[in-house]
Amino acid sequence: ARTMRYFETRLPANFIRIHRSHIININYLGEVEPYKKDTVCVKLTTGVVLNASKSGTASLRSVLRQ
Numbered sequence: 001a002r003t004m005r006y007f008e009t010r011l012p013a014n015f016i017r018i019h020r021s022h023i024i025n026i027n028y029l030g031e032v033e034p035y036k037k038d039t040v041c042v043k044l045t046t047g048v049v050l051n052a053s054k055s056g057t058a059s060l061r062s063v064l065r066q
Contacts, residue, residue, distance in 0.1 A: 011023065017066055018042060018050065018060055019052055028046055029042065029044060031043040032042050036054075042060070
């Protein structure tokens, strides 16, 4: 069985881990809305809605600033 870390290190740069169980392709990022303190809700263009963890929110913000 492969771990999330395995995929996280091998996927192209446009993939980002936003939660311990979610890796997203930022090319499909639709909306990012505040969720709880220091976290966001991510809506993909495919219609999927995911909650980011605190560290995932920080990673996402750093990628979006570039």
